[in-house]
Amino acid sequence: MDHFQYKDGVMHAEDVALPRIADEVGTPVYVYSTATLKRHFRVFREAFARINPLICFAVKANSNQAVLTTLAREGAGADVVSLGELMRALKAGIPGERIVFSGVGKTDEEMEVALNANIKQFSVESEAELEALNSVAARLGKIAPVSIRVNPDVDAMTHAKISTGKSENKFGIAWQKADAVYARIGELANVKAVAVNVHIGSQLTKLEPFKEAFIRVIALVRDLRAKGHDITHIDLGGGLGIPYAPDAEVPPAPSAYGEMIQEVMGDIDCDIILEPGRLIAGNAGILLSKTIYEKRGENRTFYIIDAAMNDLTRPAMYDAYHAIAPVNEPQANDPVVADFVGPVCESSDVFAKDRKTAPLKRDDLVVIKSAGAYGAVMASTYNSRPLVPEVLVDGDRFAVIRKRQSLEDLLALDALPSWLSDDED
Ligand SMILES: *Cc1c(COP(=O)(O)O)cnc(C)c1O
Numbered sequence: 001m002d003h004f005q006y007k008d009g010v011m012h013a014e015d016v017a018l019p020r021i022a023d024e025v026g027t028p029v030y031v032y033s034t035a036t037l038k039r040h041f042r043v044f045r046e047a048f049a050r051i052n053p054l055i056c057f058a059v060k061a062n063s064n065q066a067v068l069t070t071l072a073r074e075g076a077g078a079d080v081v082s083l084g085e086l087m088r089a090l091k092a093g094i095p096g097e098r099i100v101f102s103g104v105g106k107t108d109e110e111m112e113v114a115l116n117a118n119i120k121q122f123s124v125e126s127e128a129e130l131e132a133l134n135s136v137a138a139r140l141g142k143i144a145p146v147s148i149r150v151n152p153d154v155d156a157m158t159h160a161k162i163s164t165g166k167s168e169n170k171f172g173i174a175w176q177k178a179d180a181v182y183a184r185i186g187e188l189a190n191v192k193a194v195a196v197n198v199h200i201g202s203q204l205t206k207l208e209p210f211k212e213a214f215i216r217v218i219a220l221v222r223d224l225r226a227k228g229h230d231i232t233h234i235d236l237g238g239g240l241g242i243p244y245a246p247d248a249e250v251p252p253a254p255s256a257y258g259e260m261i262q263e264v265m266g267d268i269d270c271d272i273i274l275e276p277g278r279l280i281a282g283n284a285g286i287l288l289s290k291t292i293y294e295k296r297g298e299n300r301t302f303y304i305i306d307a308a309m310n311d312l313t314r315p316a317m318y319d320a321y322h323a324i325a326p327v328n329e330p331q332a333n334d335p336v337v338a339d340f341v342g343p344v345c346e347s348s349d350v351f352a353k354d355r356k357t358a359p360l361k362r363d364d365l366v367v368i369k370s371a372g373a374y375g376a377v378m379a380s381t382y383n384s385r386p387l388v389p390e391v392l393v394d395g396d397r398f399a400v401i402r403k404r405q406s407l408e409d410l411l412a413l414d415a416l417p418s419w420l421s422d423d424e425d
Contacts, residue, residue, distance in 0.1 A: 001039065002033065002036045002283045002284065003033040003035045003036045003039075003393075004033065004286055004369065009328060009329040010328060010329065011325065011327045011328075011367060013032075013033050013286070013393040013398070014033055014035055014393045014394070014395055014396070015393075015396035016393045016396060016397070016398050018031065018327050018365060018367065019327060019365060020398075021288060021391055021393075021398060022288060022327075022365055025389055025391055025400055025404070026389075026404065027288055027289050027290040027306055027307070027365070028287055028289045028290075028305075028306055028307035028311050028388045029287075029288050029388055029389050029390070029391055029404075030285055030286070030287055030288075030371060030375060030376045030388060030391065031285065031287075031288055031390075031391045031392075031398075032062075032064075032066075032067060032281075032284055032285040032372055032391070032392050032393065032401075033284050033285070033393050034070055034392060034393060034394040034395075035394070035395075036284035036372075037070055037071065037281065037284040038070065040279060040280045040283070040284060041055070041057075041071060041074045041076060041280055042074070043254055044254045044276055044279060044280065045074075045075075046254075046255075047253075047254035047257060047258030047259075048258045048261070048262075048272070048274070050262060051261070051262060051265070051272050053271070053272035053273060054077050054098060054120070054233075054271065054273045054274075055075070055076055055077060055274050055275075055276065056076070056077040056078050056079040056098065056099070056273055056274070056275045057071050057076045057077070057078055057079065057275075057277065057280055057281075058079045058238050058275050058276065058278075059078050059079060059080050059081070059085040059089055059277075060080075060081055060374075060377060061277030061278055061282070061372075061373035061374055061377065062277075062281040062285070062372055062373055062375070062376065063084075063085060063088050063377055064390055064392075064402060065088060065091060065092055065401070066390075066399070066401035067392070067401075068088060068092035068094065069092045069093060070392075071092075071280065072092050072093045072094045073093075076098075077094055077099060077100070077120070077273075078092075078094045078098065078099045078100075079099075079102055079238070079275040079277075080099060080100070080101055080102070081101070081102050081103035082103065082110065083107075083109065083110045083113055086099065086101065086110070086113060086114055086117065086119075087113075090117060096114075096117040096118040096120070097118065097119075097120050098120060099114075099117065099119040099120055100119065100120050100122075100123055100147075100235065100273060100275070101114050101121070101122050101123060102123040102125075102149070102197075102199070102275075103123075103125070104125045104126065104170055104171060106122070106132075106133075108132060108135075108136050111133055111136040111137075111144075115136065115140055115144060116140070119145075120145065121145050121146070121147045121197075121233075121235065121273070122144055122145065122146050122147065123148075123149045123197050123235065124146050124148055124173075125149050125171060125173065126173065127181060127184065130148075130185065130188070130191065131188075133146065133190075133191055134188040134189070134190045134191045135190075137191060138189065142190065143190055143191065143192050144191045144192070145191075145192060145194040145195075146185055146192060146193055146194065146195075147193075147194060147195035147196060147197045147233075147235055148172075148173055148178055148181050148182065148196060148197070149171065149173065149197045149198065149199065150172050150173060150174075150175040150178045150197070150198055150216070150217060150220065151166075151167060151169065151171055151172030151173060151175060152165055152172075152175050152198055152200065152212070152213040152216045152217065153167045153174070153175065154166070154200055154209050154212045154213045154216075155209060156201030156204050156209045157204070157205075157206055157209055158202060158204050158205070158239075158241070159203065159318050159319070159320075161317065161318055162201050162202040162203055162318060163200070163201040164199060164200055164201045164202075165198070165199070165200025165201055165209070171199070172198070175216055175217075178220055179220075179224075179227075182224050182227075182229055185229075186228075186229070192230075193224070193229045193230070193231065194230070194231065194232050194233065195231060195232065195233045195234060196217050196220055196221050196231060197217075197234070197235030197236070197237060197273070198213050198214070198216075198235070198236060198237050199236075199237025199238060199275065200213050200237065200239060202238070202239050202241075202278060203239070203241040204239045204240060204241050204251070205249050205250075205251040205252075206252070207252050207256065207257065207260050210236075210239070210240075210260065211260055211264060214236060214260075214261065214264045215264055217234060217236070218234065218265065218266075218268055221234055221268065221270060222268065231270065232270065232271060233270055233271035233272065233273055234265075234268075234271075234272055234273070235272075235273035235274075235275065236272060236273070236274055236275075237274070237275050238274065238275040238276045238277050238278070238279070239278075240254065240257055240276060240278075240279045241278070241279075242278055242279055242370065242373075243283075244282075244320065244321045244322060244323065244369075244370050245321045245323065246323060248321070277373055277374075278373040278374065280373075281372040281373040282370050282371075282373035282374075283370050283372060284372040285370075285371050285372020285373070285375060285376075286367040286368060286369050286370075286372070287307050287311065287312050287368040287371040287375060287388075288327075288365060288366075288367055289305045289306050289307035289365070289366055289367070289368060290305065290306045290363060290364070290365055290366070291303055291304070291305055291306075291360045291361065291362060291363060291364045291365075291366060292304045292305060292306055292343065292362070293362065294338075294360065294361065300338070300339055300354075301336060301337070301338040302338065302339050302340075303338050303340050303341070303357075303360055303366075304341055304342070304343060305340060305341070305342060305366060306342075306343070307342055307351070307368065307388070308342025308343055308383070308385065309342055309344050309346060309348060309349040309350075309382070310342075310344060310379060310380045310381065310382040310385050311375075311376075311379050311385070311388050312351070312368060312371055312375050312378075312379070313378045313379070313380070314374055314375070314378070315348075315350060315351050315352070316349060316350070322351060322352065322368045322369055323368075323369040324340055324351060324352055324357065324366055324367070324368050324369070325367050325369065326357070326360060326364060326365070326366050327364070327365035327367060328364065328365070330357075331358070334359065335356050335357060335358055336357060336358075336359050337354055337355065337356055337357075338354075338355060338357055338360075339352065339353050339354065339355070340352040340357075340366075340368075343383075344383050344385070345383065351368060376390055376402070381405070381410055384410065386404060386405035386409070387404070388404060388405075389402055389403055390402040
């Protein structure tokens, strides 16, 4: 359930009519709903009432300070993958003890800042990283809490570009090798093993791959404990999918996911960390856009809208489906079939092909739904299109939580070398 609904024939975000936001902020603009963010977080937490996990929101899904602060106040921790995300999480008030650091390429600098912030766990993805972390921690006189991300070699049955748990993916350490790596942790003075973690991919719509992976992880934890490692928690990653298309397969509910986890955990006495991203933020945001032109091609109709692949890249990158709806509620009559495309000069700048829609005219507003995760965070300025703003709605009020980048700001990032500049003597 989300809070983007028609009221009196006009789509609202909670109690704010979307045309109001378009008037005041312009289009395209990302709009997030506080009530939806909170609801998704609470439903997820309640699915695990018995095991009371630490829920570390995957910051890469949506890293806006206002979104992170909203979730931090609900009790969320953070899963970060870069120094920038770590700074964002800390700035949003998430304490180090609720932050886990993932990613295959952590630099010494990132490790140093994270060690000084006393984060909960480094999710280590290679032996080389383990050695580097030990050196950085030794230099700072610290002991780094380590979890090995195991690659369970299971097929997540999701899009290839968001599948991370097969042996051919760059992520994690082969589960058969994990034992030896934990033995190595035992030999190093400035790292200690505290957890095992796994994350097999994103937008999963079935429970079986999760279950297969979690069973492997739990067997490994029992084995490691038997060998004397003090494993205090298991980090089961994120990846649970959300419904994007009205007629597509409905992903398992958080409650079913929670029950499965409680079942595979059995009597193992271990704290749990979960890292949902998309599930919390995906359907809590939309991209509000405006129709620029209707163009009738040889055998198809195009709606050219003012949002493009640089603003929301998922369709171009992952062939992702996003529902699109007019802001003015359509009357049930005469739908047309059209392609929704952006102005960018790439044939992949297509949001929807052959989509049944109410007819639109110039300046009509449309929303691209389910854009709250992996939307604004993946935006670029391709075609010299400034980054679009973000707005957060809460009941009947809204605020700009990231302003639109100006063309001056965009151009000011470039500099001329002395030999090209006019004022060179
Ligand atoms: C991306 C990522 C997540 C979040 O994935 P979602 O599909 O958004 O839930 C969690 N953990 C790790 C390590 C990730 O890379």
